[in-house]
Amino acid sequence: MLIDIIMPALSPTMEEGGLTKWLVKVGDVIKSGDLLAEIETDKATMEVEAVDEGVVEELLVAEGSLGIKVNTPIARIRGEGDASAAPAPMPVSAPPVAPAIAPPPSAMQVATAPEPAIFDGPTTKTTVRDALRDAMAEEMRRDSDVFLIGEEVAEYQGAYKVSRGLLEEFGPKRVIDTPITEHGFAGLAVGAAMAGLKPIVEFMTFNFAMQAIDHIINSSAKVLYMSGGQISTSIVFRGPNGAASRVGAQHSHDYSSWYGNVPGLKVIAPYDAADAKGLLKAAIRDPNPVVFLEHEMLYGTEFDVPDGDDHIVPIGKAKIRREGSDVTITAHSRMVGHALIAAEQLATVGISAEVIDLRTIRPLDSDTIVTSVMKTNHLVSVEEGWGPMGVGAEVVAIIIDKAFDWLDAPPMRVHQKDTPLAYAANLEALSLPQVDDIVAMVRKACNK
Amino acid sequence: MAAEKAAAPKVKAQDIASREELLEYYRQMLLIRRFEEKAGQLYGMGLIAGFCHLYIGQEAVVVGIVAAQNATDTVITGYRDHGHMLAMGISAREIMAELTGRATGCSRGKGGSMHMFSREKRFYGGHGIVGAQVSLGTGLAFAHRYREDNGVSLAYFGDGAANQGQVYESFNMASLWNLPVVYVIENNQYAMGTAIARASAEVELYKRGISFEIKGEQVDGMDVLAVRAAAQKALDHARSGQGPYLLEMKTYRYRGHSMSDPAKYRPKDESRIVRETSDPIDHIKNLGLENGIFSEDDLKTIDAEVKAIVADAAEFAQTSPEPSVDELMTDIYL
Numbered sequence: 070m071l072i073d074i075i076m077p078a079l080s081p082t083m084e085e086g087g088l089t090k091w092l093v094k095v096g097d098v099i100k101s102g103d104l105l106a107e108i109e110t111d112k113a114t115m116e117v118e119a120v121d122e123g124v125v126e127e128l129l130v131a132e133g134s135l136g137i138k139v140n141t142p143i144a145r146i147r148g149e150g151d152a153s154a155a156p157a158p159m160p161v162s163a164p165p166v167a168p169a170i171a172p173p174p175s176a177m178q179v180a181t182a183p184e185p186a187i188f189d190g191p192t193t194k195t196t197v198r199d200a201l202r203d204a205m206a207e208e209m210r211r212d213s214d215v216f217l218i219g220e221e222v223a224e225y226q227g228a229y230k231v232s233r234g235l236l237e238e239f240g241p242k243r244v245i246d247t248p249i250t251e252h253g254f255a256g257l258a259v260g261a262a263m264a265g266l267k268p269i270v271e272f273m274t275f276n277f278a279m280q281a282i283d284h285i286i287n288s289s290a291k292v293l294y295m296s297g298g299q300i301s302t303s304i305v306f307r308g309p310n311g312a313a314s315r316v317g318a319q320h321s322h323d324y325s326s327w328y329g330n331v332p333g334l335k336v337i338a339p340y341d342a343a344d345a346k347g348l349l350k351a352a353i354r355d356p357n358p359v360v361f362l363e364h365e366m367l368y369g370t371e372f373d374v375p376d377g378d379d380h381i382v383p384i385g386k387a388k389i390r391r392e393g394s395d396v397t398i399t400a401h402s403r404m405v406g407h408a409l410i411a412a413e414q415l416a417t418v419g420i421s422a423e424v425i426d427l428r429t430i431r432p433l434d435s436d437t438i439v440t441s442v443m444k445t446n447h448l449v450s451v452e453e454g455w456g457p458m459g460v461g462a463e464v465v466a467i468i469i470d471k472a473f474d475w476l477d478a479p480p481m482r483v484h485q486k487d488t489p490l491a492y493a494a495n496l497e498a499l500s501l502p503q504v505d506d507i508v509a510m511v512r513k514a515c516n517k
Numbered sequence: 518m519a520a521e522k523a524a525a526p527k528v529k530a531q532d533i534a535s536r537e538e539l540l541e542y543y544r545q546m547l548l549i550r551r552f553e554e555k556a557g558q559l560y561g562m563g564l565i566a567g568f569c570h571l572y573i574g575q576e577a578v579v580v581g582i583v584a585a586q587n588a589t590d591t592v593i594t595g596y597r598d599h600g601h602m603l604a605m606g607i608s609a610r611e612i613m614a615e616l617t618g619r620a621t622g623c624s625r626g627k628g629g630s631m632h633m634f635s636r637e638k639r640f641y642g643g644h645g646i647v648g649a650q651v652s653l654g655t656g657l658a659f660a661h662r663y664r665e666d667n668g669v670s671l672a673y674f675g676d677g678a679a680n681q682g683q684v685y686e687s688f689n690m691a692s693l694w695n696l697p698v699v700y701v702i703e704n705n706q707y708a709m710g711t712a713i714a715r716a717s718a719e720v721e722l723y724k725r726g727i728s729f730e731i732k733g734e735q736v737d738g739m740d741v742l743a744v745r746a747a748a749q750k751a752l753d754h755a756r757s758g759q760g761p762y763l764l765e766m767k768t769y770r771y772r773g774h775s776m777s778d779p780a781k782y783r784p785k786d787e788s789r790i791v792r793e794t795s796d797p798i799d800h801i802k803n804l805g806l807e808n809g810i811f812s813e814d815d816l817k818t819i820d821a822e823v824k825a826i827v828a829d830a831a832e833f834a835q836t837s838p839e840p841s842v843d844e845l846m847t848d849i850y851l
């Protein structure tokens with residue numbers, strides 16, 4: 070049996086190469102692993118090893134030849150001839166191609182169903198802090214695979230006291246204090262999630278999660294896809310995000326758009342306590358990795374929260390916080406509060422603003438925004454973080470794409486000034502979006 | 518001192534392994550060798566693309582360790598993962614088809630050489646970020662302990678990966694919490710083009726756990742029986758609740774770092790000398806033949822069987838279809 074040895078591709082980009090030297094001659098007996106020739110690729114000179122065994126029958130290309138196309142036969146060997154010998158390499162042909170059909174709609178899109186704006190059952194005034202704790206406690210009671218891990222979450226009861234009482238109820242097996250080791254404990258938690266556990270990873274603040282972002286994205290968000298659906302990670306990464314008060318540049322970063330950019334992640338940024346609780350419960354039950362962005366400035370604020378342990382808010386649905394007819398304001402997290410106050414003030418100058426609380430950044434509820442803009446014909450997006458490549462940029466792009474003909478004015482954005490956050494009180498206030506900034510931008514958008 | 522350097526054991530093969538075991542290790546190592554050679558050939562034909570890191574030369578490490586494992590133990594490694602997949606019993610067909618990016622691959626063609634998994638066989642990847650598998654593997658150990666399933670996590674990484682910070686974050690937590698994990702450093706003496714001494718202040722990597730109270734041992738990674746013995750000890754240690762254990766496997770990769778690396782940074786004869794003097798497959802072959810444990814004919818039968826498996830895998834990997842286009846948008850969310 071004669072076997073062709075072909076000019077191999079020895080780099081991802083090589084199309085042709087030179088044969089600098091033969092290391093065998095006609096009549097040589099070769100075994101797999103033997104060096105056959107030296108090949109000059111587009112990057113380097115490399116030695117080629119034999120895979121097939123036999124006797125060299127013919128060298129088809131002379132030493133020093135250049136420009137030999139990949140897959141051209143360069144030598145021929147006579148195989149041992151035993152029945153089990155490997156067949157000659159098949160000629161390279163294009164692999165069978167699957168029929169082209171239109172790809173399904175983007176994974177970003179979600180169907181929306183109406184959700185009641187007000188709760189009909191009994192409610193209790195609860196802080197966002199306690200609502201988050203209640204969500205974790207209820208889910209930990211419900212599912213023994215759920216555990217909480219992070220710095221100071223157990224004995225200290227949480228750097229912001231969010232995990233108060235959890236160690237006492239669930240013990241150190243399920244409420245775990247870590248060393249200060251974000252990269253390591255995030256990876257550990259993702260590994261535990263790969264094995265089927267459901268970790269809640271608390272970052273003292275999301276600023277420190279930059280040390281762990283490799284595991285959030287590369288290990289967690291991508292693993293379902295790159296394992297062809299075999300390995301999933303049901304995990305929640307949570308903690309305070311964005312600017313607290315006077316803590317300066319390194320402790321005041323809003324990561325909404327960073328995580329919102331990544332397929333495979335769900336990203337939630339709630340405003341009130343009811344959503345904090347209902348969405349955190351949904352996040353813990355979700356089989357996918359969820360980044361849950363809280364806001365330190367809201368932890369102590371009280372809101373009505375439905376009683377009982379079955380209050381779940383669906384991920385991927387925005388909420389109309391205030392109805393209006395002249396302009397749509399989108400916001401998330403703390404900026405929802407600012408937008409609601411701005412809407413009050415705008416009413417006094419005769420502008421009726423509709424305020425949409427995005428609640429989920431990914432998948433973004435574009436239907437609710439588009440429907441609203443088709444009614445109001447104006448859009449102003451508000452976010453605490455920087456403008457470039459931001460959440461507002463995405464909201465505006467969606468409107469340009471889906472509701473361009475309904476717009477009466479260019480969509481506008483309110484966001485942090487394009488600098489690291491200053492410490493000085495006056496500069497900090499100037500940098501972060503304020504109610505007045507929203508009012509001014511809406512008036513500009515509405516030309517009023 | 519916690520770490521120790523084991524003298525390469527010069528025990529008689531037949532005292533520590535049965536004929537069946539020796540032949541099985543020979544078979545598994547040869548399967549990895551022939552599989553990787555074939556992968557290299559398919560790469561040369563343009564059927565495998567991108568990065569492709571071959572395991573040739575290091576076969577004894579994974580085969581020796583898997584031989585000491587239990588059915589509950591889990592395995593995780595980096596991008597040089599084909600050998601680990603084969604040793605964990607994943608079919609050559611599925612692996613080769615993943616390399617060619619076909620629907621029949623273990624990740625349905627969506628992972629490629631560096632991202633292969635088998636939940637069924639408890640193989641958790643296949644990770645392209647150097648060092649990530651160490652934290653993830655520590656998490657697998659956390660899950661073994663949480664569930665009290667008596668399993669141990671085996672986390673493999675390279676001499677280059679051993680300089681990543683998260684390795685030591687993981688060592689600290691694993692030791693602090695007595696997690697059942699065996700860390701296996703496959704010290705093949707190079708991280709891409711960087712020889713270990715150019716990157717590591719301490720080149721005796723088995724000592725890297727000392728300040729975390731992790732016992733370490735240096736092992737001849739070219740000797741499958743030495744590997745198996747060390748792995749048994751390490752696994753017993755971890756399984757019995759005494760916490761992590763560190764094995765430094767001294768080994769060597771014959772080929773370049775990946776298919777496009779000519780490995781010109783190594784002394785001219787280094788690779789040839791290792792192949793001639795310490796090849797793990799020759800080692801077991803000579804051991805068996807010289808001691809009359811098995812015959813040339815026994816080996817010939819295995820050679821033919823392995824050749825057929827690899828030829829079949831290559832055929833399968835070339836004739837399987839690419840993933841259907843609607844696979845593009847699946848497996849993003851559950």
Ligand SMILES: Cc1ncc(C[n+]2csc(CCOP(=O)(O)OP(=O)(O)O)c2C)c(N)n1
Pocket residue numbers: 597645646647648674675676677678679703705707708709774
């Ligand atoms: C975080 C990260 N940095 C760099 C790389 C590029 N890279 C891939 S493999 C490698 C060398 C690793 O060597 P080693 O850990 O010794 O493993 P070996 O390849 O020898 O098996 C490098 C630098 C990477 N994949 N990930």
Ligand SMILES: [Mg+2]
Pocket residue numbers: 675676677703704705706707708709
């Ligand atoms: Mg190495």
